[in-house]
Amino acid sequence: MPPAASTTVTTCPGKRRASWSSGTPAPGPGSVFRRPQSDSSLRLSFVPVLPRKLLVSQSRASQPPASDQRGPIVSVAMDPKRRRRRQRRAGAVSAFMVLALGLAFFFESQATTTVIVVRHADVVAALGEDPGLSPAGAIRAEELARVLVEVDVDRPLKAILVAPGKAYRETAEPLARRINLPVQEVDSTDPDALANWILKKYKGEIVLVVADAMTIPTLIPKFQGSKRVPDLADGEYDNLYVVSIPWYGRVKTLRVRYGSRPAPL
Structure with a gap:
């Protein structure tokens, strides 16, 4: 007896070419059905057909990792x-x-050097050769400290230099106390030597010099400042000179007034 032939029916999504009894569960789309020819009744059997994407993913998963397929690492020398x-x-x-x-x-090392030159404040008249400050002079010394305590926003005064004498020291002491600097006495009889010493020792710094009325007009030109500084009168104590000495360029001389103007004699 020859073997029974079978008929294969394939179903596609949305189309069905075979029927089955109510007791048989409906196969899913993409299944293959085989029915024996000898059977008069429709008996369906199906073999699942996997989608193409699933087959591809399974084939990739079965392959060894990419790292296993790489050969040995070869270092390439750089072109000379x-x-x-x-x-x-x-x-x-x-x-x-x-x-x-x-x-x-x-x-930074060649920064501008600034020299502030003032005359001592008001002194008491007829008190010998080394008078101290008068009450008005003490007030002026406090005003000088107020003006110069924060003269530069980046750095304070580096040194306070005064000529020998009581009035010079008393003029500088209020400022020295505020910025915690010592008062140094210097010889002001030789303006040329004093200017050279200041420029060498305090290069790029800010320095206050308290001098007498006769020294100021000769000291400022030694810093290459203005040569037109006028002589100071006997009762003129409110002048403050600022000499700005850059590393390169023109030296500038400024004059400002501080404190109250003394009454004319």
């Missing part, structure tokens, strides 16, 4: 010309940084 170019660029960058730091240090 390219290496030399990189070395030259790195050397140029390093040289530029060193030059920039050097220039910054140079210009």
